[in-house]
Amino acid sequence: MDWSIQDIARIAGTTSRTLRHYDDIGLLKPSRIGHNGYRYYNQAALVQLQRILLLRGLGLGLPVISQVLDDETDAAKALTGHLEWLKQEQHRLARQIASVTQTIEAVKGGGEIMAEDMFNGFDHTQYKDEVEERWGKDAYAKGDSWWRNMSAEEKAAWKQRSQQLGADWIAAATAGIAPDSAEAQTLAKRHVEWLTGIPGTPASDARGKDDAGKRDVKGYVTGLGEMYVADPRFAKNYGGADGAGFVRDALKIYAAENL
Amino acid sequence: MDWSIQDIARIAGTTSRTLRHYDDIGLLKPSRIGHNGYRYYNQAALVQLQRILLLRGLGLGLPVISQVLDDETDAAKALTGHLEWLKQEQHRLARQIASVTQTIEAVKGGGEIMAEDMFNGFDHTQYKDEVEERWGKDAYAKGDSWWRNMSAEEKAAWKQRSQQLGADWIAAATAGIAPDSAEAQTLAKRHVEWLTGIPGTPASDARGKDDAGKRDVKGYVTGLGEMYVADPRFAKNYGGADGAGFVRDALKIYAAENL
DNA sequence: ATAGATGTTGACGTAGCGTCAAGGTCAAGG
DNA sequence: CCTTGACCTTGACGCTACGTCAACATCTAT
Known part of the structure; x- marks a missing residue:
């Protein structure tokens, strides 16, 4: 009293391909195999098959189903x-x-896909006074026109990049790694590259400049690090004073060794 | 002003492998390729990449994302x-x-995985009077003890098999195919095989019998077909009177040609 | 010059089968 | 006996979106 592969497939509401697959992976073997290689299944196999299909319908994976069938108590x-x-x-x-x-x-x-409101609260102008005081009106004007001339998508890209950098800094700081570790120094390198993208700063102005310009960058970067710690508006981008302190330390080491 | 593959991967928060994949499938080409084959990406590419990652984060597939990027209005x-x-x-x-x-x-x-309540409402005894009247007390007793001696899982398997058969009948009937079509006749064959699984019926008793026994099966099957139509308790298993009529016709043709 | 980081292409693995392809087996009819 | 059609077999590719080696070329710094 057994059925061919098509028969049980129809009875159980599945396909013969599925049954061959279950045979291949050892999930359900035929109860009998003819001299010609044909697969035949009996009542017990049908019961097993229906349990498999039930569990599969619940979303379980085939390996898990296999375990459940082996050890009923695990169900x-x-x-x-x-x-x-x-x-x-x-x-x-x-x-x-x-x-x-x-x-x-x-x-x-x-x-557009990246709409204006995606970077609300990320306005460049919030640091106007700070920038003008430290690096002059010209520096702020350059940076401001740079920001205003960006398309919505470029702004969004910049914002996301900045946030990604901040998130990575926070992750590194909370992971408890050392400021002079390779990972932190890689972040510092990224940070300087990021600064280089803002026109009007020594970092961007120094591109292709001589050694004197590069020394300016060194002072600029270390100065920035201190500011991140001192000013809560910046510190919050790095997870507060602690995170900002980590950034400052890593930047200082990076500047000393590479700038 | 461009970045290496690792650089944008870190900036955008993904992996270099992903970027090579996007290049392979044409979703995002590098803005420049060095003489050594190195991939370099500029600001515009970064914007595109971040749009891709945004859409991917929303669960869209890469082919769909590709379309959206081509035709912004489709977004x-x-x-x-x-x-x-x-x-x-x-x-x-x-x-x-x-x-x-x-x-x-x-x-x-x-x-057990298949608990008792999974076949509530599928109790064999509901047809007691009907069966005893038509085929005798002996027939009912055989069938009843057969049902009672089954394990929960066997019962569940039988129930599911029966329901699958009914569902397939309904599907065939509502599909509007002919009762003498190959598909309907295959179902009829399955139906007789299914009947053969119930002890106490002419269909099961006839297994291995002579021609006289087989003639009994013929009458039994055609009689059953008529009953399915006449009795609403059976008709509902086949989608009501219309579906049951289709089953009866298909069974009559099958019995005439094969029993 | 050499070591280490980073780059390249190529290919396999993943979950669960669907879907050919090429060829053997079986039952029924001429 | 031969043919036809239905059903069976194994083998292998395809699908999603990359992760993960492998083998080898290149850049950067010492």
């Missing part, structure tokens, strides 16, 4: 673990749905 | 379509979570 544990995963997935989807909805609104309103 | 459409997909996924997950939760309870209570 509740496996399912409970799986349930956790499902809930996380649902939360992830909920967040994605919120983001997509928001982005659709932004695109409809602004027309 | 809202693509995102709206994607939103639909996300919502469906969330509903699917919600259903899976409900099922898994239910299954966990069942496993904890019953110990």
